Amino acid sequence: MNNFGGIGLLEMRTARFAPDGDISIGGHHEGSSTRVFASWQATPWLETTLSYTDDKPDSLGVDRSLDIKVRLWEEGNYRPQVALGLQDVLGNGRYAGEYLVASKRYYDFDFTMGLGWGFLGSRGGLGNMFHLFGDGFSERDTSSASGDLRTGSYFAGQDMAFFAGVEYRTPLEGVSIKAEYSGVDRRKYDEFSSFDRKSAFNIGLNYAPTDWASLALGFDHGDRVSFRLTLRQNLHKMKLGRLFKDRKPPAIFERSKDNIVVRNMPEMAPVLSRSDDVFTRLRYLDVAIESITQKQDRNIFHVRRIGKDRIDYLTVLGAILESYHTVTLFIADSGATFERYDASQTDIIGRTARERYHKTIVYLREQAARQGDTGLVASAALERLDAEKLAPLSVAIEGRKVTVVKKAGPYFNEAKNIGRTARLLTQEMPSQVEIFTLVTEKEGLSISEVSVLRRDLENAKRYQSSPEEMWVNSVVQTPGHAKSDPSVPFGKPYPQMEWGIIPGMKSHFGGNEDGRFRHDLYVHLYGLVQVSRHLSLVGEVKQFITGDLDKIPLDTTPDVPKVRSDISLYTREGRRSIERLEFNYSHALDESFFTRLSAGLLESMYGGVSAEVLYRAYTSNLAIGAELNWVKQRNYNQLFSFRDYQTLTGHVTLYHENEKYNITSKLSAGRYLAGDFGATLDISRHFKNGIRLGVWATYTDMSAEKFGAGSFDKGIYLTVPLEIFWYKPSTRDVRFDFRSLGRNGGQKLDRRQDLYDLISSGRKDRLENDWRAILD
Numbered sequence: 027m028n029n030f031g032g033i034g035l036l037e038m039r040t041a042r043f044a045p046d047g048d049i050s051i052g053g054h055h056e057g058s059s060t061r062v063f064a065s066w067q068a069t070p071w072l073e074t075t076l077s078y079t080d081d082k083p084d085s086l087g088v089d090r091s092l093d094i095k096v097r098l099w100e101e102g103n104y105r106p107q108v109a110l111g112l113q114d115v116l117g118n119g120r121y122a123g124e125y126l127v128a129s130k131r132y133y134d135f136d137f138t139m140g141l142g143w144g145f146l147g148s149r150g151g152l153g154n155m156f157h158l159f160g161d162g163f164s165e166r167d168t169s170s171a172s173g174d175l176r177t178g179s180y181f182a183g184q185d186m187a188f189f190a191g192v193e194y195r196t197p198l199e200g201v202s203i204k205a206e207y208s209g210v211d212r213r214k215y216d217e218f219s220s221f222d223r224k225s226a227f228n229i230g231l232n233y234a235p236t237d238w239a240s241l242a243l244g245f246d247h248g249d250r251v252s253f254r255l256t257l258r259q260n261l262h263k264m265k266l267g268r269l270f271k272d273r274k275p276p277a278i279f280e281r282s283k284d285n286i287v288v289r290n291m292p293e294m295a296p297v298l299s300r301s302d303d304v305f306t307r308l309r310y311l312d313v314a315i316e317s318i319t320q321k322q323d324r325n326i327f328h329v330r331r332i333g334k335d336r337i338d339y340l341t342v343l344g345a346i347l348e349s350y351h352t353v354t355l356f357i358a359d360s361g362a363t364f365e366r367y368d369a370s371q372t373d374i375i376g377r378t379a380r381e382r383y384h385k386t387i388v389y390l391r392e393q394a395a396r397q398g399d400t401g402l403v404a405s406a407a408l409e410r411l412d413a414e415k416l417a418p419l420s421v422a423i424e425g426r427k428v429t430v431v432k433k434a435g436p437y438f439n440e441a442k443n444i445g446r447t448a449r450l451l452t453q454e455m456p457s458q459v460e461i462f463t464l465v466t467e468k469e470g471l472s473i474s475e476v477s478v479l480r481r482d483l484e485n486a487k488r489y490q491s492s493p494e495e496m497w498v499n500s501v502v503q504t505p506g507h508a509k510s511d512p513s514v515p516f517g518k519p520y521p522q523m524e525w526g527i528i529p530g531m532k533s534h535f536g537g538n539e540d541g542r543f544r545h546d547l548y549v550h551l552y553g554l555v556q557v558s559r560h561l562s563l564v565g566e567v568k569q570f571i572t573g574d575l576d577k578i579p580l581d582t583t584p585d586v587p588k589v590r591s592d593i594s595l596y597t598r599e600g601r602r603s604i605e606r607l608e609f610n611y612s613h614a615l616d617e618s619f620f621t622r623l624s625a626g627l628l629e630s631m632y633g634g635v636s637a638e639v640l641y642r643a644y645t646s647n648l649a650i651g652a653e654l655n656w657v658k659q660r661n662y663n664q665l666f667s668f669r670d671y672q673t674l675t676g677h678v679t680l681y682h683e684n685e686k687y688n689i690t691s692k693l694s695a696g697r698y699l700a701g702d703f704g705a706t707l708d709i710s711r712h713f714k715n716g717i718r719l720g721v722w723a724t725y726t727d728m729s730a731e732k733f734g735a736g737s738f739d740k741g742i743y744l745t746v747p748l749e750i751f752w753y754k755p756s757t758r759d760v761r762f763d764f765r766s767l768g769r770n771g772g773q774k775l776d777r778r779q780d781l782y783d784l785i786s787s788g789r790k791d792r793l794e795n796d797w798r799a800i801l802d
Contacts (some may be wrong), residue, residue, distance in 0.1 A: 027240070027256045029054045030113065030121070031063025031075045032093055035191040035206040036228040036244050036252075038146065040138045041109040041129035043097060045260055046070045047713065052256035056246065066719060068711060069687050071097040073111075074721070076742060076764070078535075078542075079121065081217075088542055089120050090535070106130035112180065113146060120217055121145050124181050125189075139190040142209035143181050149211040149226060150185035200234040208247075224248030261713040266750040275802065276414065276449040278487040279309060281457045281480075303392070307345040310388045310453065311337050313357075324352040324368075331359050339367055340375075344383030347371050395456035400424075407454040415755075416447050419467065419559075427461040427477075434468045436755040438716050438747040440787050445800035448478050455480070465505065466788055469612040470560035471620055471781075472505035473788030478800075486801055493798045502790045504644040506617040525553040528748060528758065530568060534575060534767040546573030546597060550605065561611050568630075570601040578768050586732045587671060589631075589699040591768045595662045596631060603664030605630050612781075618643045620781050629776040630664055632657040632699075634672075640781040642681070645790070649681040649782055655775050657699075675699050675775060677706075681782050685791040688712045690720075692782075699773045702726040706774065714795050716747040716759070724772035733771040741765025 027050060028034030033042045044050070048067040053060065063077035075093040095111035106128040114122040125147075127140030141147070143154070144166060156163035166179040191206030206228050212218035225248030234240040238259055244252040308315060312332050319326040327346060331337055339357050346353050351371050356364035369376040383389055387406050394402035400423035407430075411418035417433035430447060437443050448462050455462075463477040478500045485491035530548040548568045555563040576598040581591030608626030615621060620640045627633040634657035642649035654676035661667040677696030684691070692708040704727060710720025723740040726733075742764040749756040786792065 027052060027065070027242070027254065029056065029244070029246075029252060029254065030061070030091075030093060031065045031077050032073055032095060032111075033065075035138065035193065035204045036230050036246060037208045037210050038138070038140070038142070038189045038191060038206050039095060039109070039111055039113075039125055039127055040136070040191075040193075041097070041107040041127045041140075042136070043067060043070065043073055043095070043109075044258075047260050047262040048258055049261055049719070050256050050258040052254060054252060054254040056244075056252035057250050068719075069689075081120075089114070091115070091121060101130065113144075119179070120215070122179060123147060134195045136193045136195075137190075138192065138206075139188070142187050142189055143183055144179065145210060145215075146189070147183070147185060147187035147209045148214045149187040149209050150214075152186050152188060154181075154183055154186050156181050200240075202232045204228075204230040204232060204244075261715070261717050261719070264713075264715055264717070266715050266717075266747065268749060269751055270749065270754050272755070273414065275446060276453060278449050278483050279306075279452045280484045280487065304346055304349045307348070307383075307388055307392070308342065310391075311342060311345060311386070313337060313342055324354055325350050326354045326356070328356045328364065329358075331357070338382070339365065340379045340382045341386060343367055343369055343375070344379035344381070345388070347376050347380050348383065348389075391454070391456075395458075403454065403456060404428075407451065410450055410454055411447065414446065414450060416443065416450070423455070423459065426458055427463060428455055428459050429463040429465065431465045431467065431472075434466050434473065434787070435757045438749050438755070438757055438759070439796050439799045439802075440466060440474065441793055441796040442799040442802050444474075444476055444478070444793075445802060448483055448800075452480060452483055468784055468787075469562060469610060469622075471612050471614050471785055473785045474793060475503045475505045476793065477501040477503070493800050496800060497794060497797050502793060504617050505788060506614065520556060520558050522556040523554065524556075525551070526754075526756075527551055528752070528756075529760065531760075531762065532573075532575060532767075533763060534578060535764050536578070536766050536768075544574045544578060546575045547571040560613050561609065563607075563609055565607045566605040568600075568603055568605045570597075573597070575767070581734070581768060581770060583732055583734065583770070586728075586770050587673075587700045589659070589671070589673075589770050590773045591770050592662070593768050596664065599662040600630070600664035603630070604666075605664070612784075620785065622781055624777075627660065627666075628655070628657065629778075631660055632775060633660055633668065634658055636775070636777065638777075638781050640785075642782065642785070647683045647685065650679070651681065651780065651782055652676070652678045653777070653780070657775060673699055673701060677774070679780070679782075683789070683791070688791070688795060690786070694774075698724075698726060698771070699775065700728065700770050702728040702771055704728075704772055706772070710743075712792070712795075714798075716750075718745040718759075719743075724774075726772045728771035734769065739765070739769050739772040 028039060029036055031052065032039055033044055034040050044067040046067055046069060050065045053062045059079060059081050061077055061079040063075055065073065065075040068074050073095040077091045079089045079091065091114040093111065093113045094115060095109050098108045098110055101107035108128045111125050123142055123144030123146030125140050125142045127138060129136060129138045154163055163182045164184065166183045187209030189207055189209035191204065194203045196202060208226050208228055228244060228246045230242055230244035232240060232242045238257060240256045242254040246252055305315065308329065313329050314332050316328040316330060329342065342357060343355050346355065347369065353369060355367045358364040369379060391403050391406050404421040404423055407421050408418050415436045417435050419431040419433060422429045428451060432447060434440065435443060444464050447464055451462050460480050461477050462480060463475065465472055466474045478496060482491050482496045482499055528550050530550045531545060533545040536542055548570055550566055550568045552566040557563060576594045578594045580594060581588065604627055606627050606629055608624050608628055610622060610624045612622045618641055622638045624636040628636055634655060636653060636655040638651065638653040640649060640651035656674050658672040659669040661669055675697050677694040679692055679694040682691045689709060689711045693705065695705040697703055704725050706722060706724040708720060708722040710718050712718050721742050723738060725738045744762045745759040748758045748760050
């Protein structure tokens with residue numbers, strides 16, 4: 027990292043990039059300047075850096091900066107790696123500059139040289155070569171406020187500067203030395219008039235004691251000492267822990283009997299092959315056979331109970347007597363001494379034991395399978411799936427195939443949910459069932475339909491298969507092919523209810539005029555009433571804990587509807603409030619056309635009616651949707667009263683999926699809450715651990731004077747699965763936004779999750795990326 031948070035030397039950048047998916051946060055201090063930064067390697071060829079620089083001792087205030095670096099080509103045997111970059115794209119221009127840089131490695135030395143413009147070329151010395159393309163490159167535009175795009179400044183100015191440097195990786199592990207000839211001369215900026223530059227050379231020492239942390243010490247311009255701390259993590263490799271104690275995965279049952287320990291008794295093989303049923307019965311009863319001894323007049327079984335429920339000895343004895351006429355049973359719990367029971371099919375104990383066993387679901391399932399009564403087997407499977415919190419809706423058995431329709435969950439990873447369900451089906455399904463088709467629904471919409479082979483699960487238990495082999499053998503179809511059997515509905519009648527407590531945070535990254543960084547912490551109590559398969563009532567109440575968003579200044583711009591700028595009043599008067607309370611009806615018209623209608627308190631500031639439609643072919647990377655909302659502004663206390671302002675807002679959105687990098691792009695165009703028209707571009711990347719990182723920007727026809735500083739809205743967001751720091755599994759995520767609050771231009775209704783995001787977790791490429799969790 028360099029002083030500005032990107033990969034580089036000290037002040038100057040190099041053409042090097044971090045590994046794909048790296049994210050770094052850190053801070054740099056030099057004299058009167060303190061900078062905090064976050065850098066993200068968005069793709070192998072794109073680096074983005076967001077930084078806040080506080081030069082308050084120099085009365086310069088805070089500068090918010092976005093830096094972008096793009097790799098033009100990779101290093102070869104003889105050619106260097108080359109990159110092009112823009113620094114301080116959205117700041118106030120104090121550190122704005124552009125560069126073209128090349129780097130070449132030679133053993134432990136990495137050499138860099140390049141050309142800089144703007145701040146990075148302020149030392150000058152070379153005429154700007156872009157003058158050849160016209161007078162538009164002669165002068166830099168310095169009139170923009172913080173947050174504006176200075177399109178008239180890129181690679182412009184009378185001069186540019188040459189810079190160069192080298193990094194040497196020493197024999198000491200984690201230690202490197204950097205030296206550079208900088209293109210920066212701060213004395214040419216009025217803001218840095220007090221700066222005394224004695225040298226154009228900078229040197230530094232970097233020490234990385236671990237893969238996730240590095241410290242740097244620099245000596246800049248001959249008279250300033252700088253210090254930098256950087257923490258890094260790779261989102262591809264980052265393994266997220268879980269605070270909750272996970273359920274043990276259901277055991278995978280094989281249709282052939284398990285390996286039985288028959289010590290020094292090879293003559294028992296004919297006995298074992300004669301009666302597989304007894305082993306299957308005891309396995310379903312959570313009883314393990316340790317040994318079997320064959321005598322002339324009886325068979326002797328030594329067994330142990332291994333399940334949580336202590337099955338009684340009569341049931342175990344009855345299960346054995348179904349296949350053997352006379353037995354002696356030695357039964358014990360784990361670590362306990364054996365108890366002995368003798369019985370035959372004709373004596374009182376034997377008849378009682380068999381009657382007891384005949385009342386169990388294991389016996390009923392066995393008889394149903396023999397008689398072809400699949401309804402009983404399906405009902406038993408539904409009961410087990412519900413006990414494992416896998417949210418079943420229906421089960422239908424037809425020949426060699428079983429189809430299970432279930433709601434998404436309980437885990438965030440959809441492949442893990444599929445795997446847990448399939449594991450349990452190996453215990454519940456008759457031997458002839460080979461194909462498990464699992465259909466997942468969210469809000470009544472089918473999002474995935476996956477068929478896995480039972481034999482692949484059995485092979486995986488013997489370590490003879492892998493998730494990759496299972497994926498090759500599995501079939502992923504367009505959701506909607508499988509139809510559940512209406513004669514086997516889920517036992518729980520509607521309405522169904524669930525509730526929970528989740529944390530919440532809202533943050534504000536402002537500038538000098540609005541308090542810089544502010545935040546509020548909340549706790550949310552949410553409830554869901556599933557009225558029917560497609561209709562639900564969702565409510566959420568929030569309680570303020572701590573924060574200072576109520577100190578964000580009010581916007582006094584005339585003739586602009588105050589659609590978001592009263593956030594401080596909403597925060598102050600809504601300490602305990604209703605975040606939302608709405609009815610949602612979702613329905614799929616066919617396999618590719620989805621609809622949703624919502625009414626109620628739609629978000630913290632607005633209530634009304636919302637309608638959304640989406641067309642997305644399952645195998646296509648493109649989709650298109652539209653939403654239309656009539657809303658009225660809620661009162662500051664966020665209960666059931668409203669203010670006078672009402673409006674019609676809506677957008678048409680084009681979606682695109684880049685499967686190679688798991689990048690989702692959304693381009694929306696339409697009418698915003700303040701009546702302005704414009705477009706929003708949202709680009710995000712999904713990682714296998716459930717983390718999603720994205721950026722967005724909105725441009726509208728609202729004038730810069732009415733919009734305020736920046737003239738357009740933009741932000742960065744990070745979503746993390748809630749279950750990594752919560753007390754139970756969850757399909758929800760927690761979103762952290764890095765943006766300025768209180769704008770009125772370019773504001774959309776906060777719908778949290780559109781139809782596209784709702785059904786996207788079931789996309790084939792997402793399932794493939796998450797498939798390693800199929801056996802978790």
